Amino acid sequence: LTLTSCGQEAKPAQAGELLRSKAKLPAPFQVPLPIPPVKKPLRSDAKADYFRVVQRKASIEILPGLKTEVMGYDGLLPGPTFDVRSGRTTVVEQVNQLDVSTVVHLHGGHTPAPSDGWPLDMIMPTNGEHSGQHMAGDMSMGSRTYTYPNTQRAATLWYHDHTMDYTAPQVYRGLFGLHIIRDDEEDNLPLPKGDREIPLVIADRAFDADGSFLYPALPDGPGVQPAYMEGVVADVTLVNGAPWPVHEVDAVRYRFRVLNASNARRYELGFDKGPAKFVQIGSDGGLLDKPVEHKTLVIAPAERFDVIVDFSQYQPGDEVTVVNRLDSNANVLRFKIARKAVDDSSIPAKLSLYAVMPRPSGVVRREWRFRRGSDGDHRGWTINGKAFDPAVMQAQVKLDQYEIWTFVTDVHHPVHVHLAPFQVLSRGGKAKVAEFDHGWKDTVDIRPAEVVEVLVRFTAHKGKYLIHCHNLEHEDMAMMAAFETI
Numbered sequence: 001l002t003l004t005s006c007g008q009e010a011k012p013a014q015a016g017e018l019l020r021s022k023a024k025l026p027a028p029f030q031v032p033l034p035i036p037p038v039k040k041p042l043r044s045d046a047k048a049d050y051f052r053v054v055q056r057k058a059s060i061e062i063l064p065g066l067k068t069e070v071m072g073y074d075g076l077l078p079g080p081t082f083d084v085r086s087g088r089t090t091v092v093e094q095v096n097q098l099d100v101s102t103v104v105h106l107h108g109g110h111t112p113a114p115s116d117g118w119p120l121d122m123i124m125p126t127n128g129e130h131s132g133q134h135m136a137g138d139m140s141m142g143s144r145t146y147t148y149p150n151t152q153r154a155a156t157l158w159y160h161d162h163t164m165d166y167t168a169p170q171v172y173r174g175l176f177g178l179h180i181i182r183d184d185e186e187d188n189l190p191l192p193k194g195d196r197e198i199p200l201v202i203a204d205r206a207f208d209a210d211g212s213f214l215y216p217a218l219p220d221g222p223g224v225q226p227a228y229m230e231g232v233v234a235d236v237t238l239v240n241g242a243p244w245p246v247h248e249v250d251a252v253r254y255r256f257r258v259l260n261a262s263n264a265r266r267y268e269l270g271f272d273k274g275p276a277k278f279v280q281i282g283s284d285g286g287l288l289d290k291p292v293e294h295k296t297l298v299i300a301p302a303e304r305f306d307v308i309v310d311f312s313q314y315q316p317g318d319e320v321t322v323v324n325r326l327d328s329n330a331n332v333l334r335f336k337i338a339r340k341a342v343d344d345s346s347i348p349a350k351l352s353l354y355a356v357m358p359r360p361s362g363v364v365r366r367e368w369r370f371r372r373g374s375d376g377d378h379r380g381w382t383i384n385g386k387a388f389d390p391a392v393m394q395a396q397v398k399l400d401q402y403e404i405w406t407f408v409t410d411v412h413h414p415v416h417v418h419l420a421p422f423q424v425l426s427r428g429g430k431a432k433v434a435e436f437d438h439g440w441k442d443t444v445d446i447r448p449a450e451v452v453e454v455l456v457r458f459t460a461h462k463g464k465y466l467i468h469c470h471n472l473e474h475e476d477m478a479m480m481a482a483f484e485t486i
């Protein structure tokens with residue numbers, strides 16, 4: 001795997017260490033929680049809504065008093081939120097005004113292959129030079145139009161960069177945003193709505209003294225820095241783009257759509273005090289059949305948890321902090337209980353017609369082994385002993401048939417499959433669905449030396465799709481495989 005510099009600025013980081021900011025950091029809970037703006041269509045017709053997004057650099061204030069140059073969808077970090085209806089098509093013209101090539105993937109989308117964000121289907125920048133020469137994909141000059149049929153149930157999806165070899169640094173610099181699909185089944189539930197339904201997009205970043213992002217030097221040839229090798233973790237936690245923000249709430253139920261958009265960090269979210277707990281109502285692929293209660297929420301990169309938190313047991317004036325138990329209770333964000341209020345929401349015992357699928361017999365089984373390793377010149381991470389090669393289809397998968405896929409790991413890897421969601425059948429040999437594995441998932445966190453079996457079925461779209469590790473540095477270091485649906 002040869003990496004060339006596509007205009008990426010490389011900044012060195014200590015090997016194997018947490019990236020520590022050099023900038024003056026604010027005290028936590030000073031910055032109000034931003035809500036990413038909802039993207040407005042340019043026009044709509046009977047079946048579709050048409051949008052235009054400009055990928056551009058922007059200088060924005062993330063740390064109070066400092067400017068950070070981001071690469072953002074519409075210059076924002078996170079990008080604007082798409083809020084769309086199941087069954088209505090979303091057409092997005094993505095214009096690349098950056099000086100690097102980009103690819104857009106709708107994570108969790110049931111998307112035809114030409115719009116799925118194949119890592120070589122790059123949008124070449126109109127104002128850039130190209131020092132990186134990749135083998136041909138379906139490249140376009142300046143812009144590309146992606147079509148998302150949204151033929152799937154209500155769910156919290158997200159879109160992000162997927163450029164071959166450069167996904168991690170480009171997402172780190174800002175190329176990620178939410179894509180929320182709604183449907184009637186969900187709308188008819190008495191769940192918290194309006195400004196009591198809040199996205200929480202969590203991502204860790206580090207900042208240089210001048211406010212610019214710190215990121216490890218990209219590997220140049222076979223030498224890979226250990227900090228990059230393991231995946232980048234940084235010392236500032238952003239929620240919706242703000243460092244350790246604070247949000248005022250009424251003493252009522254709220255719905256939070258939690259996305260871990262971090263490159264490599266996992267969180268175990270918990271409350272520092274009080275009775276608050278998370279009632280999970282949905283997973284990556286939409287609503288569960290019934291709610292599941294959690295004291296803490298373990299969330300790996302790219303996973304989504306749709307949860308209800310009831311603040312009614314707090315008093316006005318109380319503060320409750322969400323911390324990361326996997327990082328010595330490091331701060332994430334804080335809620336201030338502002339006032340008592342009427343709550344007309346509730347959590348129904350039955351959420352959805354979602355069905356737990358039985359384990360079928362006599363179906364095709366495939367094994368995917370995620371391991372550190374080398375493949376020819378490539379050193380880094382592999383799947384089934386191979387570095388990602390876009391010319392090689394590691395599997396041909398028949399549409400409309402259930403298959404059982406087995407994921408095997410050496411160290412921790414969050415495994416993601418494009419096109420179709422799956423249900424976890426077993427983890428570590430246990431058939432009981434583990435605490436955080438409920439529902440339709442598209443990303444499953446596999447712990448060290450663990451075996452997870454999932455049930456998957458691809459439908460509708462023939463073409464080339466991906467399975468990969470969603471530790472984005474692992475992904476860029478070729479821990480990705482292509483398969484073809486036929």
Ligand code: C2O
Nearest residue numbers: 105107302416466
């Ligand atoms: Cu969220 Cu292939 O990616």
Ligand code: CU
Nearest residue numbers: 413469471474
């Ligand atoms: Cu990995």
